[in-house]
Amino acid sequence: MFVLLRQLARIRRDAHLDRAHRPRSLALRHVDAGSCNGCEHELALATSPRYDLQRFGLDIVASPRHADVLLVTGPVTTRMASALRTAYDAMPEPRLVAALGDCSLGCNILGDSTELIGALHDVLPVDIRIPGCPPTPEAIAQHLLAALDSNEHGR
């Protein structure tokens, strides 16, 4: 285990993410509304050592009841629409919705239109837009940090 810890200590947080002047926090809850799993892989890596979202006060929480931001990936499928809405309804206000990835932003959606509701903004009000197919861990972190900086509720 000490070898692993030594290896981890050598990893530099060399992603272009600035920690200065960011005293606030946002709790994030992720919902996969029909993604290809690319956004999930990259979001999970955003909490890995090179990016380390937690050091900015950004962390992924297990329940929407503890979340400030709902991070939604994928085009919204007909089968995920009600679960997505239930998660949103469970969140305390004020709350923010982030569309993570091009599918949730309504670009380049592939699929049979009868199985998809469409872009996230057709289902929920979208506050944060994170483009990319999928967005890199660094891009995800940058957009969330921008939201942290501009969000008056993020305390």
Place this chain on the structure above:
Amino acid sequence: MTAELIAPDRWRDAVAARVAIGARFAGAWATRHGDAPAWRAAFATSAGGTTTLTCPAADGRVPTIVDLLPAADWDEREAHDLYGLAFEGHEPLRALVTHTDDPELWMTPVQGDGVHEIAVGPIHAGVIESGHFRFHVVGERILAMDPRLFYKHRGLERAAEGRTLQEALAYAQRACAACAVTNTVAYAQAVEEALGLWPDRDLRAARTLLLELERLYNHLNDIGAVCAGVGFAPGAMAFAALKDRAQQLNLRLAGHRFLFGTIAVGGGALTLDAAAADRVRQELRELRDDTATSWRSLEFTGSVHARLEGVGVLGAADATFVGACGPAARAAGVRADVRSDSPRLAYEDFTPAAPRQPTGDVAARLDLRASELQSTCEILDELLARPVAAGTASTSHEPRANGIALVESPRGATLAAVELDGDRVARLHLRTGSYANWPALAHATAGNLLPDFPLINKSFELCYACVDR
């Protein structure tokens, strides 16, 4: 590839004959024969050959083969839900893709003293794809688990119909990011099979390189996932960082962290001159050495291993019975790997990896992935010893209306079936390694403790996206 048309009254005998000679079931899908619905099954033979059997279903009815081939259970249920085929003798034919509110229509009934159900999902606690699990438990002990997936069903196969061959490739790619190379190589090979094309040496090498790069970051991810499954943060973080390095390499090499856009029908997109190939080779050697160091440290962390042994056991007989493939089957001692029979790729003299002990538990699946990482690094090292050229495919046989291909993904044998109508796709079917392994996961879960499920699940690390499509 050979194809046979089988009348419904001979269907079961024809399938039984294939099973008897040791042909491996590769998937079955609803299609059309002339103007009528039909049901088609694919088998792989040991020499790398494939054969399809087609059963016309003029009245929408086909005799079931699920008693001869339990691995065809999900295929029949899916064809019933999406294409309305009825399977005579498949009783009860439970809903798979269709979501119904009545639990009796999709769940295994489990009754007895103290039995209760625990529903999990479709939204999970971590950053995980959406899907629902219904556990039948007594106390902490799981008696049975019914997975209900297809929350992410996007209708990709139907949407690909009528598209050009190049357009439809995007549908195979977007089925799943983590298997994008496998799915698109399988698609491209199936189309080339139909068009009568054979890849040259350069194209075979370039595709093999991309497939192994995909395996590299996936296996690193999956080892980290098992560490996360037991709450061992140093291992989870170390392997997440290694996976990130592998994906950064993908980005520099091919312009995309998941290698999107690198596969095309009849040719390739990736080229590396000798200097670039050598740089990548050196970087991969550093990654390989750091991975070996991390793995050795993990191997000697007794508290982790104490949690893995004897958990989530899938034995060899059960693995074969339910049609498991990939690392899940190999960890149980089933030495099946499509890479051994892949003449369209550059896997000369490939030998499937074997775990030190084929115990079929979480420990064996973890161990197997570590040993596959070594062989993946060796294959990559060899392929990068010379420049990578895009390659092309040239005419080798008469074109036909359909083609199938099997490719080994990080999770197992993936089948792509393509049926053409002129220069358009009439039918696309993807049956990925994850699809074959979900019933195996359910099987391995029974008898274990509920808190061990996340760990067992992580040790299979199956995709939902390319199952749901």
